[in-house]
Structure formats: C-alpha cells, structure tokens
Amino acid sequence: MKSRLKKITIFSLVFLFIFSTTLTTAPKKEVKAAEGYSGKIFRHWTRLRTGKSKKAKVLKTLKVGTAVTVYGTSGSWRKVSVAGKTGYVPKQYVYVGTKAPSLTGSTYKKGQTVAEFAQRFVGNPYVWGGTDLNRGADCSGFIGSIYRSFGYKLPRSSSELRSAGRKVSYSQKQPGDIICYNGHVAMYIGNGKIVHASSRKTGIKISQRANYRSIVCVRRIVK
Incomplete structure (x- = not known):
C-alpha cells in the first residue's frame, strides 16, 4: 500500500512539473490583423455581408462614396x-x-513594394x-499605370516595354520586374508567379508560372 501511494505521489509531482513548465514556456498564439489598404464604394450602393454570397447575412448597407479598408x-x-464591421x-x-x-x-x-501594390x-x-x-x-496599360503610381513614366505598348528600364536575365528576376512575351507583358511577384491583365475573360489575375509562355526579356524598372 505504501509503495503504491509513493508511486502515485511521484507521478503527481512529475505531472504538475510538466504542466506548469508547459504553461510558462508554450508560445502565445498571436493574432495579427492584415494591414489592408484604402478604398471606397463606387458605381452603386451595396451591402456588406458576413460571407461571399448574396444569401449571407447583411451587416450594413453602404452608400456610394463610403470609405472602406480593403x-x-x-x-x-x-x-x-x-465602421468596425468586416465582411464581403x-x-x-x-x-x-x-x-x-x-x-x-x-x-x-x-520591387517587392511595387509587386505587392499591383496585387x-x-x-x-x-x-x-x-x-x-x-x-x-x-x-501594358496595367503595368504602366502601376509604375505611374510610383512616379515612373513607361512606354505604352507591350513591345515598347521591352526597352524600358534595364535588362536582367530570367535567372536574376525579382519582384517588380517586367516580363515581356510576344504580344503580352506581366509583372513578376516572386515564387515563380506573375500578376497581369490577362484577358477579357479572366481580368487582372495572378498566374502560377511566369514562364507559362516563351519569354522575350525581363526588364527592371526600379533603381
């Protein structure tokens, strides 16, 4: 009986030590909100909803001109x-x-700042x-407008953009660089991806492979 009580006591002490150590050393879960960027409601009034569906609960009706954080x-x-409410x-x-x-x-x-802004x-x-x-x-209008927002004036057409900035090799590409293709142009954003005004069907989008088609050249605009 004494031997059993001794084992129980030892087990309890070990458990309490481990439990207390876990409480003091385990990292606290940090919840950090995304910074977001400025925007506003335009064209037509709309509704802020709890989810990405017209059937989702309405949180607030937003008038044209209402400032929002995107x-x-x-x-x-x-x-x-x-106004303290987050939704879609x-x-x-x-x-x-x-x-x-x-x-x-x-x-x-x-270049990274430019690429993040473009997205x-x-x-x-x-x-x-x-x-x-x-x-x-x-x-080309998309690329030119992005860089114009940073004070750079670039040529208008995709073919003319092949001479903008300075040439770098594809292996040296970095975020913000312009990738020129035959009849098209995009911006490299890192991890092998590009952002570009792709087509009427898809609009401005992110593509997973920068080399999804034959590349003519890569140009670096930032100095």
Missing part, C-alpha cells in the same frame, strides 16, 4: 471593413485606392486600350 479579393467578392461586398462596387506607398530600401525591397487590383477587369486600374486596363 483586405483582398476572392472570386467575385472583396473583403472589407467599415461584390468586387465591382469597390474602388481600390491608387495612391502608392513610398519606395525605400534596396532595389529588391522597392491590390487582382479581380479588376481587362479592357483593351484601358489604363484605369479599377475600371479596366490591358496588359
């Missing part, structure tokens, strides 16, 4: 917050702010001859 685009919906609205009613952040740091860091407009329409990041742009 967190991203998923399918035909944008995640936004307004149809992407076509959200104007994404075109004021670009400042370019600082190394060439890589500057804000994913889901917006492709319009042949267009240069508007919200209402629609074609492939």
Whole structure:
C-alpha cells in the first residue's frame, strides 16, 4: 500500500512539473490583423455581408462614396471593413485606392513594394486600350499605370516595354520586374508567379508560372 501511494505521489509531482513548465514556456498564439489598404464604394450602393454570397447575412448597407479598408479579393467578392464591421461586398462596387506607398530600401525591397501594390487590383477587369486600374486596363496599360503610381513614366505598348528600364536575365528576376512575351507583358511577384491583365475573360489575375509562355526579356524598372 505504501509503495503504491509513493508511486502515485511521484507521478503527481512529475505531472504538475510538466504542466506548469508547459504553461510558462508554450508560445502565445498571436493574432495579427492584415494591414489592408484604402478604398471606397463606387458605381452603386451595396451591402456588406458576413460571407461571399448574396444569401449571407447583411451587416450594413453602404452608400456610394463610403470609405472602406480593403483586405483582398476572392472570386467575385472583396473583403472589407467599415465602421468596425468586416465582411464581403461584390468586387465591382469597390474602388481600390491608387495612391502608392513610398519606395525605400534596396532595389529588391522597392520591387517587392511595387509587386505587392499591383496585387491590390487582382479581380479588376481587362479592357483593351484601358489604363484605369479599377475600371479596366490591358496588359501594358496595367503595368504602366502601376509604375505611374510610383512616379515612373513607361512606354505604352507591350513591345515598347521591352526597352524600358534595364535588362536582367530570367535567372536574376525579382519582384517588380517586367516580363515581356510576344504580344503580352506581366509583372513578376516572386515564387515563380506573375500578376497581369490577362484577358477579357479572366481580368487582372495572378498566374502560377511566369514562364507559362516563351519569354522575350525581363526588364527592371526600379533603381
């Protein structure tokens, strides 16, 4: 009996030691909200909903001109917050702010900032001859408008962009670089991916493979 009690006591002490150690050393789960970027409701009033469906609960009715914070685009919906409420609205009613952040740091860091800014407009329409990041742009219009937001003036056509900035090899590509194809142009965003105004059907989108077609050249714009 004494031997059994001794074993129980030892087990209890070991358990308490392990439990207390876990409490003091286990990392706390940190929940960090995405920073988001500025936008507003335009074209038509809309409803902020709890989910990406017209059947989802309505949180708030938003009038044209209502300022929102945009967190991203998923399918035909944008995640936004307004007046302390976060939800989803149809992407076509959200104007994404075109004021670009400042370019600082190394060439890589500057290019990364440009690439991140370009991805804000994913889901917006492709319009042949267009240069508007919200209402629609074609492939070269999209690239030119992104860089114009940072103070760079680039040639208008995809063929002329082959001489913009300076040439780098495909193996040296970094975020923000322009990738030129025959009759098309895109922006490299890292991890083998590009963002581009692809077609009328898909609009501005991210493609998983930068080398999905034959590459003519890679150009670096940032200095």
